[in-house]
Amino acid sequence: MKTRTRWGKRATFAVGITLAFAYFFPFFLVFVNSVKLKYDILENPLSFPAPITWDNFQQALTKMEFFRSLTNSLIITVFSVSLLIVFSSMLAYYLARTKTKSSKYIFLGLVASMIVPFQALMIPFMALFAPFVSWNNRASLVFFYIGFGVALSTFLYHGFISTIPTEIDEAASIDGASDMEAFWKIIFPMMRPITATVAIINALWIWNDFLLPRLVLTRETQTLPLSTYLFFGQYSIEYGQAMAGLALAVIPIVIFYLILQRQFISGISQGAIK
Template sequence: MNSRSGKKASKILAGGVSILLFILYIFPFLLILINSFKTRLEVVANPLSLPKSLDFSNYINAFQTMNYGRTVMNSLFITVLSVLVILIFASMLGYFLVRWDWKMNKIIFMLIVASMIIPFQSVMIPFVTIYGNLNLLNSQGMLIYFYLGFGISMATFMYHGFIKNVPVDLEEAAIIDGAGKNRVFFKVVLPILKPITATIAILDVLWIWNDFLLPSLVLVDDNVRTLPLSTFYFFGKYTSNYSVAMAALVLVLLPILFFYFIMQKRIIAGVVEGAVK
């Protein structure tokens, strides 16, 4: 009886801790959602209280001020192209570093791993100064190029570890059948990399879609701004419209939540398979 009661108590304790952690995690999102239906005065007076009525005027105001349709397309364009470029170049680079056993490749891989330690904030000022003087800022294409530079090290590191476990026999069989090196990679190796590709894609989508700092340094004009940048319209130097800003934050979260619910099974499967490999 004592062992059973002890197991039951441990289960209850674990369940209570899980519920508490869930509440702590979900509380900020609920606070944003609740305050998005309030007026500015209600938010300032008591941000923890429930709204007196469900007023959607904040969402209409935020939608118009953010130019929501354009900014969603900007974020979608930048995120999709950046992730695709990172996946293609990182997978090819990881495959090259693993399969070609050159001394130079080991040095390159060590430099790639070392670059992951360098924080972006340490190169932020010279980054803006150099590229600003060359008039290469305020371009979505350059932003995608920058995401490739800052994201390829982690992706290559993850691909490198996964490709080492891929049997070489499959590639040798394809070469015997007459396939060239490019065909071997795209037809044989790349399909095997689906689990780790899904994992890297998920991490990069969340990073690039929610990124504020790098786009704020590169994109200046309103017509090229991303969703996180558009929320800055509601915070002025002397005043801030918190109620509309909360509605804007909800609108920013909606596309990524929609993506997660649609791709939930594949996301979980990709993360689990990538971890097992």
């Protein structure tokens, strides 16, 4: 039995090391090639840089208008994620606490909508909303992100809220608190782990999204993923600058994830109970 347990731990460790290597290898390639000359990248993208050059980062900062693109990405991501947290948590609370057929069907409809990919809705979506929204507008993009992200966020919140005893709501009602007061002052603070999970999942998606901003925004309001597209021309590709731009674009969201990773793991485990 001890031998079997020891081999099981070794196998688990080996699988963990393999997965860690698979996850970190793309980041390694991006960073290594971001400090190499173009002909060195074309000759052998897996080799270590010799010599090391930081010109790619300087050129990337200028060409992709990094700080303006960073500001646009921050504004869009922060507003989208914040509004998704507010609306999805309130909707999930209502659906979890209202035991009616209509609430059940609404929740099932939200879950079913998660199956349909955006690519399948892209053309009719653009045709339907074209007369009603202002294109090249960050507010319009935030509106679209709320619509596409509310289903998954509500699903995650619903699973977590279902684990919170209803007696807490009843006690708050006896003390004279309204439903809104009970939710924001008592229930919502208890949902910190799942809120961190919802924030990270949506922030990763919105920050790295390319297709929807490509349809809605132009260069004046472009996000970081759109700005990295500038390195891929019709006749030539600046691989070193592109790798530097990708490295600059991914750093903020990686820092955000590292800050909330403990809450993220806790929220995933607790929100999946029901």
